Amino acid sequence: MCSPISDSSNGYERIDLYNDESIKELSGHYEKILEIIGEDPTREGLNKTPERVAKAMQFLLQGYQTDPVEILQSAMFKEDYRQMVIVKDIEIYSMCEHHLLPFFGKAHVAYIPNGTITGLSKIARVVDVFARRLQVQERLTMQIKECIQDTLKPLGVAVVIEAQHLCMQMRGIQKQHSITTTSDFTGAFEKVATREEFIKLISSKLS
Numbered sequence: 001m002c003s004p005i006s007d008s009s010n011g012y013e014r015i016d017l018y019n020d021e022s023i024k025e026l027s028g029h030y031e032k033i034l035e036i037i038g039e040d041p042t043r044e045g046l047n048k049t050p051e052r053v054a055k056a057m058q059f060l061l062q063g064y065q066t067d068p069v070e071i072l073q074s075a076m077f078k079e080d081y082r083q084m085v086i087v088k089d090i091e092i093y094s095m096c097e098h099h100l101l102p103f104f105g106k107a108h109v110a111y112i113p114n115g116t117i118t119g120l121s122k123i124a125r126v127v128d129v130f131a132r133r134l135q136v137q138e139r140l141t142m143q144i145k146e147c148i149q150d151t152l153k154p155l156g157v158a159v160v161i162e163a164q165h166l167c168m169q170m171r172g173i174q175k176q177h178s179i180t181t182t183s184d185f186t187g188a189f190e191k192v193a194t195r196e197e198f199i200k201l202i203s204s205k206l207s
Contacts, residue, residue: 018058026054060095063132071126072151075119082155084194086110087123088202096167097134105163105179107131108202111148112155112188123148137163141182149186156187158198 030050034041041050088108096103107127130143145159160183169176188194 018055022058023051023054026057027051030054060093061132061134063129066129068126068129068147069151071122071129072118072148075122076152077117078115079113079117080115081113081117084110084112084198084201085117085120086198086201087120090124090127092127092131092140092161092163094131094133094135094137094140094163096165097136099167099171100134101166101170103135103137103163103165103167103180105161107144108158108160109144109148110158110189110198110202111152112194114153114155116152116154118152137161137165137180137182141184145184145186154187156185156189156194158185158189158195159183160199160202 027050030053031041034046034050039046041047086108087110088106090107090109091104092107093102093104095101109123109127126147127144130140130147141159141161145157148154149157160181162179162181164179168178168180185195189198
């Protein structure tokens with residue numbers, strides 16, 4: 001059963017849905033983890049931590065519950081526009097599947113319509129759906145591209161993601177200022193001139 005949690009304390013209405021059975025099971029596992037690392041899960045600062053972490057994980061990984069194709073299809077329109085459509089600087093927050101640590105940054109997405117367009121916000125939502133899963137940046141880039149290409153059937157799709165990975169910054173090699181860039185292109189964007197135009201446009205800053 002999913003229980004809605006409403007929060008309007010900040011002047012806006014936010015409703016989060018949590019699966020009560022999953023929260024209970026996850027909380028038990030996190031309580032055990034606290035014990036294994038030598039902590040006391042019953043002390044004041046930690047007695048609600050297992051439940052908080054369980055809810056956080058459900059929120060951060062909610063992309064499994066949403067179909068990105070349905071998002072695009074919910075706002076598809078016939079339009080005879082065949083120039084580049086770019087949605088850039090889309091914030092992404094995802095979880096590395098290797099260490100369960102976050103990576104975050106920005107995605108830049110473009111497509112060239114072939115008779116069909118979609119609502120601009122739907123592009124950002126598709127990015128978010130795939131990001132809210134256990135991921136590697138390379139796969140995330142491809143999944144966004146493939147979803148838009150397969151659903152809208154455009155003349156081409158371009159996706160570039162720039163992200164910082166806490167698994168590199170907090171542990172391992174500990175390179176705090178490293179940024180990982182991935183890209184993927186289809187159709188018209190495989191042409192050098194079109195791809196260069198896209199890179200130039202996402203690199204420019206509005207005055």
